Amino acid sequence: MIALGAHAEFIISAYAGVFLGLAALIGWTVLAARQTKRRLEELGDNQRSNGSAQ
Amino acid sequence: MSGFISVLTREIRLSLRGGGEVLTLVLFFVIVGAIVPFAVGPDKVLLARIAPGIVWIAAFLAMLLGLEKLFGPDRADGTLALYRLADLPLSAVVGAKVIAHWLTSALPLILASPVLALLLAMDGETFWRMVLSLLLGTPALAGFGAIGAAITVATRRGGLLAPILIAPLSVPVLIFGVGAISASGGPDQAQAAALLLAALSLMVVVLSPFAAALAVDWGED
Amino acid sequence: MSGFISVLTREIRLSLRGGGEVLTLVLFFVIVGAIVPFAVGPDKVLLARIAPGIVWIAAFLAMLLGLEKLFGPDRADGTLALYRLADLPLSAVVGAKVIAHWLTSALPLILASPVLALLLAMDGETFWRMVLSLLLGTPALAGFGAIGAAITVATRRGGLLAPILIAPLSVPVLIFGVGAISASGGPDQAQAAALLLAALSLMVVVLSPFAAALAVDWGED
Amino acid sequence: MTERHVHSSLCLKTFALGVGRGETVLASDIALCVPAGGGLMLRGPNGVGKSTLLLTLAGLLTPLQGSVALEGHDADFGPAYHYCGHRNAIRPRLTAVETLDFWRGINGNPALSATEALERVGLARQAKLDAAYLSAGQQRRLALARLLVSARPVWLLDEPTSALDADGQQLLAGLIGDHLAQGGIAVIASHDAIALEGLAVFALERRA
């Protein structure tokens, strides 16, 4: 790792913030996908493609 | 045409018989103007400087207050569904409502604006520019308001949703509105702002009834 | 007691259901605050100076716009008449509603106030005074709001009568609220304003359920 | 239901009652006496004042003259009247079962549980549905279920049959019958017939 100069804290917090934001975004997407899939299975969906009716 | 007048008279009647609705708006407008001196302290120069902004904020917020009534009660009692079956096109109904909304919620503010000018230590010339600016700009607010109200009416919750949708859209109106009053940029800039404001209002007023009518038509069930 | 909790949970449920009434409220508060600079100009010193007034007006307005929902829908669908026949005294019903109103419309604002503080260039100390001032003052607004909404609903006017009634009553709250934030009068004055605010809130919160219940009881038919 | 819901000594009486809206008297000198277990049908043309009378009995409107009394009712049991009017007091975004639980909470004297009441009125399957999505007749059934979750001696029903299908009308007659059999009182304003024996009739007439 290189030295980040006088304003290291700003650079680090910018990257950390973006990292956290992206992690939250990805986590939320994955979690929502899991939940809906599980709920669909609970409901005994008969359509293999998981698509909507008709 | 006669149908258009029918809607217009109905709306105006309803809001005049409402007992003090217009008064409320005016009162609110004046209260906002009167609170600010308390916040900034009795510095007349400063007050005069921010006066255009305060007037526009007060007008904007006051017009938000009446939005709920634009379509909400009509939806609740089934009138909105019947509008969709009316001979008069829905966009004309909405257009009449926008005009009535402006007449009952913007015009009274403009008439009450001298009080605010007094409270905020505005000079005579600025006052006239303010009246012009309000006249030119409030139609755009009414139009945006109609779109916001139409979009949220199908959600059956009204309240704060319409204001948050249209407030960001109304930023240009505020900017040019204030620009048309304040002399800080010179008379040329004030005039340019007034022109831009007029153009914006024209565009919004012409287009908003169609957008709002579409939203009502597609949102209703 | 269980009846009181029933009303409380119902009100909170209604405002949390269907996607973020609270989100809307917070957005509204922040947007109103963020829109003011467009009107008064991007001068940070000036903004910091009028920030207390802006915060209080935004809070007042946000709470005002939610008032209609306090009794309006209950009246329209016949629930209010049934409250009068309930085992739970009407004043307790109203009390629960006032608490729920504060929880769902004032508390989120206070939690969101840091954003506004940032946008309006408020310094740390002022920020804390603002939080305190909002905490002390908003209960009074909720109480006055309940009275206004009750009187409105009783007169079937709906809409904007409540604001007109409570606007003058709320002026002291706004003035003391702003006074408790702004440092222009020195720390002593801010403290005195905060105390007055607290006293006002206490009085209003204790009395308003009874007053509002009376209004509802006499007004309904 | 439990013992204490049997109100054998009750009697709903009015004394020279005059009812009306504002200052307009719609009917005066009404002397009713409905004993425990008795049902009364209010009849009369549109606008004659049936709803007004019911509201006055419930105490929601003040009598213009005379008075209403419920003899034999112990005030400790809480309010005695269940009113069920034109409006169903149903709010969107609450499910049917939540709506009933709420009324059960604030009305006191709990009788059936919300689920039982829903079953009774034939809405068991709709229990978890947003109440505003119910059809007109289903909403009316939900409003009737409200009478079942808290026990009260007097039922005041304003056009309870409206929007109910044949099945629903029968259900309604059954509910009222049960209530009367337990010593309750019911006053019903309706233009439809109710399939129940032994209901007294009070006809309001238009004033000259």
Place this chain on the structure above:
Amino acid sequence: MTERHVHSSLCLKTFALGVGRGETVLASDIALCVPAGGGLMLRGPNGVGKSTLLLTLAGLLTPLQGSVALEGHDADFGPAYHYCGHRNAIRPRLTAVETLDFWRGINGNPALSATEALERVGLARQAKLDAAYLSAGQQRRLALARLLVSARPVWLLDEPTSALDADGQQLLAGLIGDHLAQGGIAVIASHDAIALEGLAVFALERRA
């Protein structure tokens, strides 16, 4: 009424119509054909989808499948449907006559004047009263009067009898009869009987 309101070649047809709310199909493959002068009663238990079907016919809900057509209607005459639903579309603070005048203004094809229509439904005396102060049955009559102030060939009525007294029911049957006699079409969802000869019946059934 004038000549042009006689619509002899009209026919309201549905083709493999499927109706429902959101994505839930309530009824499908509905093939109706109501000729000019024909009345159709929709019957079925609560929640089966009568109101939904009426709204779909009116074009206020989009069909889930199939389509609705009104054959023989000249679009120049303006919208063809009068819908009269559960909600009366009556606003406080407007008098009865103002309310009707308003509908007459925006609905086109003026037929009776507001005062005549009020007389026809028996509200002549209440013409200048705030419409919200009318009783339930009177409000329903006012809603029916709305159908009379602008002529339209198709009436879609959702439980029009609700809150009407015996007199009102007769009035309703008379209004529908007159409308049909002039070659109009009426589709009526109701749990009550309507005293009119020759109404066809379409029964909706709960889906398995």
Place this chain on the structure above:
Amino acid sequence: MTIDTTPKMTWWNRLSHPGQFVALTRPLILPLALLTGVLFAAGLWYGFFSSPPEKYMGDTVRIMYVHVPTAWLSQFVYATMAVSALGTLVWRHPMADVSMKAAAPLGAAFTAMALFTGSLWGRPTWGTFWEWDGRMTSTLVLLFIYLGIVALWRAFDDQLRAARVVAIFTLVGAVNIPIIKFSVDWWSTLHQPASVFRADGPTMPGEILTPLFVMFFAFTFLFITLQLAAMHTEVRRRRITTLERRAARGEA
């Protein structure tokens, strides 16, 4: 949707069927995710190890590698939503609704990140976290519009109805955003002559451009991946609503 039988249109028809859409695009997600990961790794490596400090701003220039891509995406996502809105209103494409709904929270998140990184960049370079500068301010307004759209989606119970109404608002916003941008620029210069130093004057050297572009593609592919995944979830969610309603009404 009119049935089009010409063979070359079948992919369109297949895409307009939600179930088919999921089946068709699901295999894309994993490769896209891997690509995104590689791009991020490369971008970070370039950004921290192979690019020098900039001569005026020093190391803070590295904030640019996250700031500019997010700022760009904040606008690109809105464009995606606007096109989807057209798809809903004009072509009635069923997947357009879904795309519109999936994009809104993503756009809001990227906009928030642009604001966040921008203000962290502003502190060392301008000495303040927040300035009412034209570009920053219009990004803030954009964030409000995004959040408004998210709130609007959530306020509807019936997502099919919501789609068309939200589409109208999205398009009204699309027309208005350039006006907002213009007015904000006008406003900020009106009241306060440009006093802020901007970095976009000097042309950037290649060592800075490379990480910028790589990060830029990384973020864009991340958006595409998340958007697809969110669309799949939304399709399933609608199916769930249908099934739940059906269950509530007692049908199997």
